[in-house]
Amino acid sequence: MSRFVVTGTDTGIGKTVFSAGLAGALRAHYWKPVQSGLDEGADRDHVAHLAQLPPELVLEEAYRLTEPLSPHRAAEIDAIQIDPARLSPPALDPLVIEGAGGALVPITRSTLYADLFAWWNLPVIVVARTGLGTINHTLLTIEALRARGVPLHGVAFVGDANDDNEQTIAAMGKIRRLGRLPRLDPLTPETLAAAFAEAFPAEMFL
Template structure:
């Protein structure tokens, strides 16, 4: 065994938009006392996802790395970048240097475009990190979850497991886990307000072994 094991680093991807990736990222950052990085922020620059995670995390270790791109409009990154008069260049997006664990949050789902020819899933391959997939129960979520899993597997992207966020649906969740054979890293309940105390509660329930065993 290496005397200096590689730190736990992975990408948080969602099965779509408004799935709860930022809340899940905050929970994972707190659980691992990890650093956080969102490569592309679209809109909400004064209330960014980086700021949200920073405000929800209480450990003294985590560092919050600057985005590679900060876009002014709350749109798909390729469209927001065009309105800002720029093109997102993949070579500009490089992992921050850190000896700590690192949680990377994507902007949108896996097949969201960053420019006219480059998708989020291309960035996942470029960064060469495994994925934690966030699912949320709604009509159609089985389809969206399985499509996300298939997209990763077709590109040989490792999936560490699934986190279900929001109101529970055991029939849906059990089917997804059985069909994909992926572990459930956590179930995050429907919470009226997300506070540091809520983040800490779920951080204590994270299956850290499912994440760390991949490294």
């Protein structure tokens, strides 16, 4: 079974690009349950392009919210009530599910993404940057997920090489280091597919 949840240590760290790389490598269905902020297009559109996925593999969100804010607040502004019961993962395999921001981002005023991950009981990949501050942010994320019994598949890094930071997180967090995706310029379907294949051996996701 190849069903993974992708979360991050923060927003804007490369989680969507990693999700696109993973979905493309697995030829998986992609699903982002809640999309906040539509001015720059939905993440599923970016993933569909970067992973070169056919339309049938790119699933519609359960909720589409206008403002680029935490889902709980964006939903309030749009006068939408998010029902976590509607966020049950589809019975598809392979499947890549992308969260929003970090693991402790609120979906509602009483539910965090980490709570949802615990309910799903699917292996979670933590995407982390490599630079200053990442040790603290990543270890806190790992600790918060483990406290809820969330199964962790490993940590994937995005950014310039920083071997000591990556090794320290893997050792102190007692988590598998999956690999590192460099920042890509230009970022295209071709450059992403090549970089992802080089950075993440296929056996990492078996």
